[in-house]
Amino acid sequence: xxxxxxxxxxxxxxxxxxxxxxxxxxxxxxxxxxxxxxxxxxxxxxxxxxxxxxxxxxxxxxxxxxxxxxxxxxxxxxxxxxxxxxxxxxxxxxxxxxxxxxxxxxxxxxxxxxxxxxxxxxxxxxxxxxxxxxxxxxxxxxxxxxxxxxxxxxxxxxxxx
Amino acid sequence: xxxxxxxxxxxxxxxxxxxxxxxxxxxxxxxxxxxxxxxxxxxxxxxxxxxxxxxxxxxxxxxxxxxxxxxxxxxxxxxxxxxxxxxxxxxxxxxxxxxxxxxxxxxxxxxxxxxxxxxxxxxxxxxxxxxxxxxxxxxxxxx
Numbered sequence: 001x002x003x004x005x006x007x008x009x010x011x012x013x014x015x016x017x018x019x020x021x022x023x024x025x026x027x028x029x030x031x032x033x034x035x036x037x038x039x040x041x042x043x044x045x046x047x048x049x050x051x052x053x054x055x056x057x058x059x060x061x062x063x064x065x066x067x068x069x070x071x072x073x074x075x076x077x078x079x080x081x082x083x084x085x086x087x088x089x090x091x092x093x094x095x096x097x098x099x100x101x102x103x104x105x106x107x108x109x110x111x112x113x114x115x116x117x118x119x120x121x122x123x124x125x126x127x128x129x130x131x132x133x134x135x136x137x138x139x140x141x142x143x144x145x146x147x148x149x150x151x152x153x154x155x156x157x158x159x160x161x
Numbered sequence: 162x163x164x165x166x167x168x169x170x171x172x173x174x175x176x177x178x179x180x181x182x183x184x185x186x187x188x189x190x191x192x193x194x195x196x197x198x199x200x201x202x203x204x205x206x207x208x209x210x211x212x213x214x215x216x217x218x219x220x221x222x223x224x225x226x227x228x229x230x231x232x233x234x235x236x237x238x239x240x241x242x243x244x245x246x247x248x249x250x251x252x253x254x255x256x257x258x259x260x261x262x263x264x265x266x267x268x269x270x271x272x273x274x275x276x277x278x279x280x281x282x283x284x285x286x287x288x289x290x291x292x293x294x295x296x297x298x299x300x301x302x303x304x
Contacts, residue, residue, distance in 0.1 A: 016263060016265075017263070018259070018260065018261070018262065018263040019261070084232065109236075110232075110233070110236050111236075114233075114236060114237065114240065114261060115261060116261070117261040117262050117263075119233055119262065120233070
């Protein structure tokens with residue numbers, strides 16, 4: 001009975017990430033809309049930030065855009081990873097739905113996403129000041145999961161400095 | 162000619178023709194799949210097939226990587242293909258994937274403390290069942 005109850009309450013699609021407490025994988029990805037500029041894990045040093053994996057073809061990505069816009073307005077750096085998307089489609093999508101991102105890395109082949117252990121969009125990673133992954137959320141990020149899973153961790157990381 | 166016309170209209174001919182036609186759709190699939198991932202040696206092709214059958218598609222979890230049509234499965238298939246071509250061992254390829262996606266990507270999880278219940282739980286509970294059964298029988302025979 002105990003196993004049945006536990007089994008029914010777990011979401012089988014939510015997989016634990018093995019990348020937690022590990023540094024970002026090495027990557028060098030072009031910045032969306034910029035020529036000859038690249039993002040590497042070095043860009044994540046010295047600040048607590050969110051890394052949000054999204055795509056213009058991902059229907060549910062729209063649902064978290066309002067929250068991401070709000071968070072970036074409140075001063076939390078949000079960095080985007082454009083997952084297997086066309087540059088023009090991504091730019092058009094941002095014009096339509098708003099752009100919460102400080103900058104966006106273009107992962108056209110999805111290789112950096114594989115290194116991050118991404119298995120679906122959207123996914124949101126919490127990155128600490130040293131560029132280490134501290135938490136991963138799979139699926140649309142809503143206020144409830146942000147307050148429950150991200151906020152306490154952000155506060156703790158900020159205190160540790 | 163008349164004989165052929167009769168043959169053409171016969172039910173058997175139509176059936177055979179239909180099956181022949183159908184076979185184009187049914188039997189060309191594996192050949193098609195192999196031409197996507199050509200290997201220089203048979204050994205590499207066998208390694209590729211073997212690995213993909215034991216790897217789970219993370220998007221559609223009841224499928225293996227060989228069957229799944231999901232975009233991520235395709236990318237991972239490509240990755241495994243390239244690693245097999247680069248003569249990487251099974252262990253290296255499996256470690257590459259579990260480093261990123263965890264043991265969940267394996268249909269057969271490795272035996273380690275975390276998976277003890279999974280591997281030995283059923284035998285353990287069966288044993289407990291037998292003990293209870295045995296004790297109940299003993300009590301009844303005493304009564």
